[in-house]
Amino acid sequence: MDTPPKTRxxxxxxxxxxxxxxxxxxRQLGALVDVTLIESDEIGTVGVGEATIxxxxxxxxxxxxxxxxxxxxxxxxxxxxxxxxxxxxxxxxYVHSFGDVGRSTWMGDFQHFWLEARANGLxxxxxxxxxxxxxxxxxxxxxxxxxxxxxxxxxxxxxxxxRFLRERCETAGLTRIEGxxxxxxxxxxxxxxxxxxxxxxxxxxxxxxxxxxxFRGLLIGDALGVGYEDWSHWLPANRALAVQTTSxxxxxxxxxxxxxxxxxxxxxxLQHRVGNGIVYSSEYLSDDAAQDRxxxxxxxxxxxxxxxxxxxxxxxxxxxxxxxxALSLAGGFVEPLESTSIHLVxxxxxxxxxxxxFDGISHAVVTQFNAQTRRxxxxxxxxxxxxxxxxxxxxxFWKACAAMPIPDTLAERIALFADAAQAYQSPDDLxxxxxxxxxxxxxxxxxxxxxxxxxxxPPERLGSSLAELKAGIAxxxxxxxxxxxxxxxxxxxxxxxxxx
Numbered sequence: 001m002d003t004p005p006k007t008r009x010x011x012x013x014x015x016x017x018x019x020x021x022x023x024x025x026x027r028q029l030g031a032l033v034d035v036t037l038i039e040s041d042e043i044g045t046v047g048v049g050e051a052t053i054x055x056x057x058x059x060x061x062x063x064x065x066x067x068x069x070x071x072x073x074x075x076x077x078x079x080x081x082x083x084x085x086x087x088x089x090x091x092x093x094y095v096h097s098f099g100d101v102g103r104s105t106w107m108g109d110f111q112h113f114w115l116e117a118r119a120n121g122l123x124x125x126x127x128x129x130x131x132x133x134x135x136x137x138x139x140x141x142x143x144x145x146x147x148x149x150x151x152x153x154x155x156x157x158x159x160x161x162x163r164f165l166r167e168r169c170e171t172a173g174l175t176r177i178e179g180x181x182x183x184x185x186x187x188x189x190x191x192x193x194x195x196x197x198x199x200x201x202x203x204x205x206x207x208x209x210x211x212x213x214x215f216r217g218l219l220i221g222d223a224l225g226v227g228y229e230d231w232s233h234w235l236p237a238n239r240a241l242a243v244q245t246t247s248x249x250x251x252x253x254x255x256x257x258x259x260x261x262x263x264x265x266x267x268x269x270l271q272h273r274v275g276n277g278i279v280y281s282s283e284y285l286s287d288d289a290a291q292d293r294x295x296x297x298x299x300x301x302x303x304x305x306x307x308x309x310x311x312x313x314x315x316x317x318x319x320x321x322x323x324x325x326a327l328s329l330a331g332g333f334v335e336p337l338e339s340t341s342i343h344l345v346x347x348x349x350x351x352x353x354x355x356x357x358f359d360g361i362s363h364a365v366v367t368q369f370n371a372q373t374r375r376x377x378x379x380x381x382x383x384x385x386x387x388x389x390x391x392x393x394x395x396x397f398w399k400a401c402a403a404m405p406i407p408d409t410l411a412e413r414i415a416l417f418a419d420a421a422q423a424y425q426s427p428d429d430l431x432x433x434x435x436x437x438x439x440x441x442x443x444x445x446x447x448x449x450x451x452x453x454x455x456x457x458p459p460e461r462l463g464s465s466l467a468e469l470k471a472g473i474a475x476x477x478x479x480x481x482x483x484x485x486x487x488x489x490x491x492x493x494x495x496x497x498x499x500x
Contacts, residue, residue, distance in 0.1 A: 006034040007358055010196060010204060012181055012219055013212035014039030016158055017328035017345045019165035021210050023063050024349050026172045032358065036204060037169070038196065040180040050268045050275045051079060051255045051339035052153040053430075054098050059346040063168075072491040073164045075271040076156035077251045078143075078483060080136035082338070084442060086259035089392050094442030095254065096338075098151040099132030100434045102469065108451040111421050111437050113462065115447060116454035122463035126441050128470045130434075131477070136254040140480035141487075148476050153339070155255065155268045155275075177204065181213070184223045192323040192361070193219065208323050208357060211330040220316055220326040227317045228332075234385050234406060235313040236397070237263050237335055241290055242277040242307050245300035250484035257337065261285075261395040265297065266336065271487060274300060279335060284397040311335070313381075319373040320366045325352060331373070334380050337387060340430065347376060375428040382410040383431050383439070390414070390443035414445065421447035 009025055011018050018037055025035050060070065070076065081097035088094075102110030110129065117123035127133040132150055135141060143150065170176060179198040187194050195205040196219075211219040220226050232238060251269035258265045263280035278294040285293075291306050315332030319325060326332075328345045351372060355365045388401040389410075406414075413436065416422045423436040454462060 004358075006032060007208060007356075008206040009033050009035045009208045009210065010206035011035065011037040011210045011212055012196060013214065013330075014162060014166070015212060015214070015328075016162055016342060017330075018210075018212035019162045019169065020059075020342075020345055021212065021327060021349055022169045022174050023165045024059075024353065026169055026174050027063055028353055029356070034175075035169075036175040036177060036206070038177045038179055038181060038198070038204060041178065050158050050270070051082075051155050051266075051336075053339055053343050054151050054153045055343050055346065055430075056153055059350070062350070063165075068490060068493055070164065071154070071156070071271075071487070074156035074160040075273070076154045076491075077269055077271060077487055078141050078253045079153040079155050079255060080132045080141070080150065080253045082255045082257055083136075084257050084259070084387070084439075086393075087257070087264075087387060087391060088442065088444040090259075092442075092444070094438070095127055095133050095136060096435060096438045096442065097127070097130050097133035097136060098153065099130045100432075101126060101133070101438065102129040102466075104433075105453070108453050109423065109433055109437070111423075111441070111447075112451040113454045113457075114466070115421055115450040117459075117462050117466055120459050120463070122459060123466055124470055126438070129466065129473065131473050134473050134477045135480055136252070138477050138480070139250065139252050139483050140477055141253045141483040142480050143490075147480055152253075155251075155270055157270055157272075181218055184219065186223075190322070193223070208325070211324055211326045212328060214329045215311060215333070217316065217326060217330040219324050220319075220321060220330055224321050224324055226321045226326075228312070229314045229317055230312055231314040231334070231381060232312055234381070234404065235335055235388070236281045236283065236401070237279045237313070238311060239282050239285075239287065239290065240277055240279045240309040240311070240336070241287075241294050242275065242309065243294060243298065243305070244303040245274050245276055245298050246303060247272075247274050248300045250482065251487065253483040255339065259393070260293065261393075262290075262397045264337070265294065271491065273303060274298075277336075279337070281397060284395075315374065315377050315381075318370050319348065320369045323357070323361055325369075332377050334377065334384050337384050338380070338431075340380050343430065344377065344380070348373065372428060375426075376430065378407070378409065379426070379429045379431070382407055382413065383436070385410055386414070386436075386439055387443065390440065390445050392444060414440070417447060418445060419448060421450035 011021050022037050025033055081095050083095050085093045104110045114123050181196045182199040183197040185194045193209050195203045256267040262284035265278045268275035276298045278290050280290050311333055313335055316326050319331045389406055391398050391402050417440050423433045425432050
């Protein structure tokens, strides 16, 4: 029997998205595909996607990555959630953690018990009943058999991450071409891309093309003409400035999202430095003023000049068009607030593997892929809008966010929680019930009513149950090592392979 030809996959662009695609395809499809990645050293990558969510662990398992080696190579630290400072009101602070809060039943989630207990003066803060949240606040962490199982993600250096993945891919036989894409050849019969043309005149032919060219969407947008749905009327921030600084304190196991009068700032601790940035709307803050504000607020000595990023939140109307699939910024962007950009690349790639077009492009498969991508991205969009819309701040930017019309899908979620303290996770939703609940309560959305099941417990029993839960979590946290000390020891073992 003749061996069928390999499917030629051309990845247009490097960076995190391009090298993630290369790493997954070379490892999981092996001899079935021939992967070529084209990137130009003349074209910089965004490179500020330094925070992730827990789904990254499952994807790393698909890549066969050793956690200690990955962390040592990328300067990574652990992440248990995001601290939102000043979002609902200037003096407010809450943590959206990666853990479940409290204990739920099939009839009702934990917030119903907590609201009933609070109404009777028997409850502490909502976050008192989440192990990951309390560990984050105490700046403690562990994994392995020496402590509780925490839900966690990572902070890492995006540039080092791409280089780490590149080394693995080139060892596995991937072809990398240095060059700038200047045009494409399209089939007159199907309209599909036959090849990309480089600036030096060379032609690189392929069967499937992955567009990792960033905001421009060189293939999906410029060449194939797939339009872009603008979401800036819901997500008005359109600028970001990023700068790296030296560390001045032990790394915290969480990202900081600090609101200001025209947007917010991030602070992401790595082993070797801190990533800082300011996100803002150019309608309310100039680029020069944003840079001055960022540099005046950072802790530590700047290691780089501030880098300006301009963006329009939204999504490509179709992520898969013909034989081209847009990944990461080429397919859409919902700003960096909840650290979802890398996750969306990973889910798109796993979706592609399940529907890989070895025998040609199926219209039904493409339609389903695009529908799932749209639903997933719209769910992330709604969750991010929630942070902006539910605020009680007095500045013009924030007042406009509070007054703006919002998507019906989000309005229905807010009404459901406001009326009955109910939250849910749909099949294509990234964020769990616990995430929606933590943010809605953190943004001061107070439910008018909740499920009566909590009233079936005598008040003293309800109060004692919550007190025992809180005390048990506090005891577990007290036994955890400091996050920085654990990271130092864990990554030092990368070369030896000694268990933590």
